[in-house]
Amino acid sequence: MLTLTSLGAAGTVTGSKHLLTHGNRNVLIDCGLFQGLKNLRELNWGSLSIPAREIDAIILTHAHLDHSGYLPRLVKDGFRGKIYATPATRDVAELILKDSGHLQEKDAEFLNRHKLSKHSPALPLYGVRDAEHALEHFSTVDFHQSITILDGLRFRFRRAGHILGAANVQIDWGGKRIVFSGDIGRYNHPLMPDPASIEEADYVVVESTYGNRLHDQGDPVEALGAITEKTVQRGGTLVIPSFAVGRAQELLYYFWKLKQAGRLSSVPIFLDSPMAIDATTLMSKHMQDHKLSENDAREAYKIARYTEDVEDSKAINNNPYPKVVISASGMATGGRILHHLKNYGPDIRNTILLAGFQAAGTRGRALRDGAKELKIHGMWVPINAEVAHIDTLSAHADANELIRWLSGFKNPPRKTFIVHGEPEASEGLRMRIGRELGWDSVVPRQDQEFIL
Missing domain, CATH: 3.40.50.10890 (Rossmann fold)
Structure with missing residues (x-):
């Protein structure tokens, strides 16, 4: 049995973590920090619904903090597997994770020096050394290279645009094909490549940052x-x-x-x-x-x-x-x-x-x-x-561009999961997918499990 559970970016635009489970194997697609509202940031300090040591591998779509920023904490809490990413994503993650650890150490030091925290002492979620330990777990995979890990999980990165190294990921496991969009970039962007199309999937997990909005078309x-x-x-x-x-x-x-x-x-x-x-x-x-x-x-x-x-x-x-x-x-x-x-x-x-x-x-x-x-x-x-x-x-596809990317699939997936968006954006995209593509789609709740 193959299941999907969103441990983040479910009903919110931050904290991307999507768990695939097959038998006793667990793979996390992205491992991001929650940012923004205090009630979201506090989730970073809670325990995941699965112990870190039980996650066997992580597949990273790109290095932005809301997709990679929880990695040092997960390693600190016992994760011992590999983190798969494109070469550019690995290099960008090194910058972002070390910087994140440094800033958290500085924030904790500031709070302690000025006695501004109810905790004594205030501690960072993780520090620079934790970020360095996380980087030791990275294993790079080139675009379009087919890799098999664990018990027959096969995956492939394709370009998503968005930022340097960003990918969407196609996963074949347990007789099913699941495609994770990652963050989809713009079409005809002056710097980044167009998002690559994928023709077949049983299930699609798609971001919805701008799911209900269009970008200005001006120069x-x-x-x-x-x-x-x-x-x-x-x-x-x-x-x-x-x-x-x-x-x-x-x-x-x-x-x-x-x-x-x-x-x-x-x-x-x-x-x-x-x-x-x-x-x-x-x-x-x-x-x-x-x-x-x-x-x-x-x-x-x-x-x-x-x-x-x-x-x-x-x-x-x-x-x-x-x-x-x-x-x-x-x-x-x-x-x-x-x-x-x-x-x-x-x-x-x-x-x-x-x-x-x-x-x-x-x-x-x-x-x-x-x-x-x-x-x-x-x-x-x-x-x-x-x-x-x-x-x-914006480096994110708008609603029309999201529909354009989804339209690249030759046949409707069995179900489309809409994640990484504020509620209005995700619901707006869900309605457009139903109206224009005729697909069955859903906006997952935090920790809601789906049998695929």
Whole structure:
């Protein structure tokens, strides 16, 4: 008997963990952190419905924190199997997991130093050493390579677009074929390949981040140029909370295109995120995983001033002149971007540009919803800066693109499971799948088991 249980990303857009069980074997597809709302974040501290030591293997679709960020904790709790991922995903995961462990250690140290936690002492969910131990379990698998593990489970990665190394995964096990979409990227993206089509599956597990929404079809280069020029003309600074992997490299590419066109020639651009700087370097290491030529990658990514150390980061905020600051994290949940929001948020001349999905419970979502103040480092910071957003910059397929990807299957699957979306988005996609494709689909609940 083959069963599917979603241990995360069920009724929410975060914490992706999907468990396949056949006989006494258990395989987890993705192993992400819950982020955003406090009640979701607290789930990271609870026990999974299956002990870590009973999970035999993990197959990772990509390295974003909401898909990989729980791995160090799982290893810490007793997981001893292999973690299968594409080579680029493994390299990106090294950046993301070490950074996550470092930030959690710093947060715990801050809470203890200022006695701000009810726990004594406050502890991180995991630290850098735990992340390093998790990385020892990785085993890389190339795209389109068919691999057999455990008791006859065969799987294959295909390109999903989205970010460097991202994949959807086809699994054949127990006489059934299950396809996990991972996070599906955009079609005709300037940097990432189109999501690969799959023709046959008995079951499909599909993300629904934008399951009920369509992206703006405008030109992102023109939109970015207009917002930047408007900010600079009033003497302000453009601050962009950015995902370090994927979004930061896309933004640099668009700013390069603007400078090629003779715009923003005198406006300095700062990339203030060590992880984003390292991720940009990985673009050159994994040339086969994106569309840029070697020359274009080199030229596009040298337009920014990279700030590696903290003193250089602080110097940006002492610079009174108009500029662009790209800094992580993308939803303003932590990292250096918080210092820039504290510094630039109160001034009406500045602009905060939201350039991606903002999950519920994050500072980015609060800004998107019109918040006039943000709580940062225990202080309420007034937000008088203009808040803008460009939806065309999303790395996720919108509702039409999700339907386009699903339409690549020649025959309807027996059932489609809709995950990784806020309730309205998942339900919106479920209704469209039924109306337009005529498929049977369901939105799983947390820990709900399905017999396949």
